[in-house]
Amino acid sequence: MQIHVNTDKTIEQHAGLDEHVNQVVTTALDRFGEHINRVDVHVSNDLAQKGADGANRCMMEARLNGYQPIAVTDHSATLHQAINGAADKLKRAIDSAIGRLNDKDKRNARAADFIEAEE
Numbered sequence: 001m002q003i004h005v006n007t008d009k010t011i012e013q014h015a016g017l018d019e020h021v022n023q024v025v026t027t028a029l030d031r032f033g034e035h036i037n038r039v040d041v042h043v044s045n046d047l048a049q050k051g052a053d054g055a056n057r058c059m060m061e062a063r064l065n066g067y068q069p070i071a072v073t074d075h076s077a078t079l080h081q082a083i084n085g086a087a088d089k090l091k092r093a094i095d096s097a098i099g100r101l102n103d104k105d106k107r108n109a110r111a112a113d114f115i116e117a118e119e
Contacts, residue, residue: 001029001036008044011079017043021083028087029062032094038063039090043079058082060090070094 005021007013021041029036039062046055056079061071070093074085 001026001033002038004038004040006040006042008042010045010047011043017079020080024083024087025060025090028091029094032064032091032098035064035067035094035098036062037065041083041086043083045079046075056082058086060086062090062094064094064097067097070097 003022003025005013005018007017011017021043025039025041029039039060042059042061044057046057055075056077057073057075058079059071059073061069063069070090072086072089072093074082074089076082076085
């Protein structure tokens with residue numbers, strides 16, 4: 001799973017931020033690793049003032065094999081809270097999407113078994 005971190009002009013991108021984002025995303029999404037190609041993370045501060053707290057935003061978009069991209073956004077007082085919140089939301093959204101795919105596959109398999117039994 002590739003993780004790309006992007007910042008706007010209000011957030012200074014540095015190795016510590018990249019490491020933190022990678023650790024949070026990897027921890028949250030590790031169990032879905034085989035399903036995820038890439039996660040794009042966009043962080044910004046909506047107040048447009050460097051270092052200002054209160055309007056930190058983190059948007060995460062996961063690209064899954066055989067499924068539409070899933071995107072979530074979290075706003076929080078600190079950048080770390082926004083990153084953690086977005087990772088939690090993305091984990092729940094991916095879990096739900098993969099669960100729907102698995103349910104669909106099971107329904108299709110049961111329907112195929114039923115059709116074979118009738119023949």
